[in-house]
Amino acid sequence: MENAAIISLEARMELIKLRMVYLLSGLAGGLFNPYLTTLFVHQGVGAEVVGALMSIGTLLSILVQPVWGMLVDRYRQTKLVLILSISVPACLSFFYSFKYFLVIVMVYILSIVFQATQSPIADSYAVSAARKARTSYGSIRMMGSLGTALGGYAAGFYLSKFGITQLWMPFLVLSLAGAVTVLSLPRTTENNATTISLSQGLKELLGNRLFVMFLVACFFVNQTLTAYNSFFVLAFQDAGGSYSMVGTALLLASLTNIPSMLLAAKILRRIGYERTLLLAAFFYALRWAIQWLFPIPVVMIGIQVLHGLSFGLFYVAAVEYVANAAGKKMQATGQSVFNMVFSGLGGIVGNLLNGYLYSTGGPQVMYLACTVSALIGAGMLYWINRIARVSPNL
Known part of the structure; x- marks a missing residue:
């Protein structure tokens, strides 16, 4: 539990902003991600092709995650990479509304390249911020779970009134709100490039x-x-x-x-x-x-x-x-x-x-x-x- 008498105002504000980032990202992901395969099928991609595409995406995320991590540790650009990992897939989601197989595949692959690093980079940021604020990482991460639960529940209501090809709109708005919140985070945890x-x-x-x-x-x-x-x-x-x-x-x-x-x-x-x-x-x-x-x-x-x-x-x-x-x-x-x-x-x-x-x-x-x-x-x-x-x- 945070000790307000000792913790600096900057540390407390960083904690609040990070919790908001996890909440907004959870809302966006909970609303959009569970329906991505359904969206692909709706756009004419066969179920067997969707399965193969998802497997390729998972394999690609395995390959790019350590590369992103090493680049962040080398050049100390945690905030920039986190913003890109949230905003790029959100902006690209608009193109899922086009019924062109090649466009859908290219957008999905490019989204995976950026999105794969969101969780580990956010977690490394959150662990550092939690220790500065003398609280737990779990008190930050739980906002992501809350957002995911609420986002998944809200998606049902949204899809009852709008088509699945319009699901990108709330996903984009919530994601960009999260990216803007990341932009307001301090750079105090980012030092000069490491010599290692x-x-x-x-x-x-x-x-x-x-x-x-x-x-x-x-x-x-x-x-x-x-x-x-x-x-x-x-x-x-x-x-x-x-x-x-x-x-x-x-x-x-x-x-x-x-x-x-x-x-x-x-x-x-x-x-x-x-x-x-x-x-x-x-x-x-x-x-x-x-x-x-x-x-x-x-x-x-x-x-x-x-x-x-x-x-x-x-x-x-x-x-x-x-x-x-x-x-x-x-x-x-x-x-x-x-x-x-x-x-x-x-x-x-x-x-x-x-x-x-x-x-x-x-x-x-x-x-x-x-x-x-x-x-x-x-x-x-x-x-x-x-x-x-x-x-x-x-």
């Missing part, structure tokens, strides 16, 4: 044995999240649930991130990074195990309260862990490498694996495999916790 070699810095980061093990554990844990992001609606319908009930479940899941991210700082201070990650990984496994054992719509809705305790808690703890491991000069690079594994590789492998398991064995086989994968990740995190306690400098 980019290859040397990345080599040092990946030379940390515990950090690499942490990345592998994150992969095993988060690849299971595609069972929710990509296949929950299908699994819920297979269990007899309706579309209206699906909306309730998705809203509940998004909202549970807010208290989890607010409480994350207290949990991290009490039990540390490694144990918090282990606890969240356990909630991942518990979440999938219950859906494996009890494929009942009411249970599947209620179990979404674990979304915050699994994803929300894990993500905040992981970002803080990376910030601590990367050090001041490699913040953006560290967060980019983490996102590359956590969201990028985890998303690609998770979608392929869980899609195969769902099609061949049904949702119960998928949820069983996710339980096992989360437990493997938890086991690795337990080992990391033991090593860290014995040799904290590794």
Whole structure:
């Protein structure tokens, strides 16, 4: 909790502005991103082509994230890159309203190049600002979850009155409002270009044995999240649930991130990074195990309260862990490498694996495999916790 008697006015204002950035970005993304595939199909792009395009986009985001991160760490242009990552995809979204396949593909690819860096760069900025203001990263990041929940809910009302090809308009307005807010942030966290070699810095980061093990554990844990992001609606319908009930479940899941991210700082201070990650990984496994054992719509809705305790808690703890491991000069690079594994590789492998398991064995086989994968990740995190306690400098 911020201490107004000690924290400078500049630090407090930076905190407020960053929370607004996350809220506006969350509103924009929650309103637009879930309907992007539907928009592509509406514009005449085949469903199979959309799937391939999304996979290419995910792969591209993996490749460009560490490049952006290293450029930011080298030239200290955090604010400029963050503005570009928000405003460029927003401005390009207008061209999705044209029914030209080549235009849609080019706009999507270019948007990915810029948008891929938004989350890791914003996170590196937020971690720095939170420490200056003596508060938690989670108290900033939770505004993004709130925005995503509200944006997704508002999109339904918007689309009931306007066509899906007009969805770019509120997305553009909200995104540009976020970019303007970033523009007002101070440059106090940006110093002169660092003298450290980019290859040397990345080599040092990946030379940390515990950090690499942490990345592998994150992969095993988060690849299971595609069972929710990509296949929950299908699994819920297979269990007899309706579309209206699906909306309730998705809203509940998004909202549970807010208290989890607010409480994350207290949990991290009490039990540390490694144990918090282990606890969240356990909630991942518990979440999938219950859906494996009890494929009942009411249970599947209620179990979404674990979304915050699994994803929300894990993500905040992981970002803080990376910030601590990367050090001041490699913040953006560290967060980019983490996102590359956590969201990028985890998303690609998770979608392929869980899609195969769902099609061949049904949702119960998928949820069983996710339980096992989360437990493997938890086991690795337990080992990391033991090593860290014995040799904290590794």
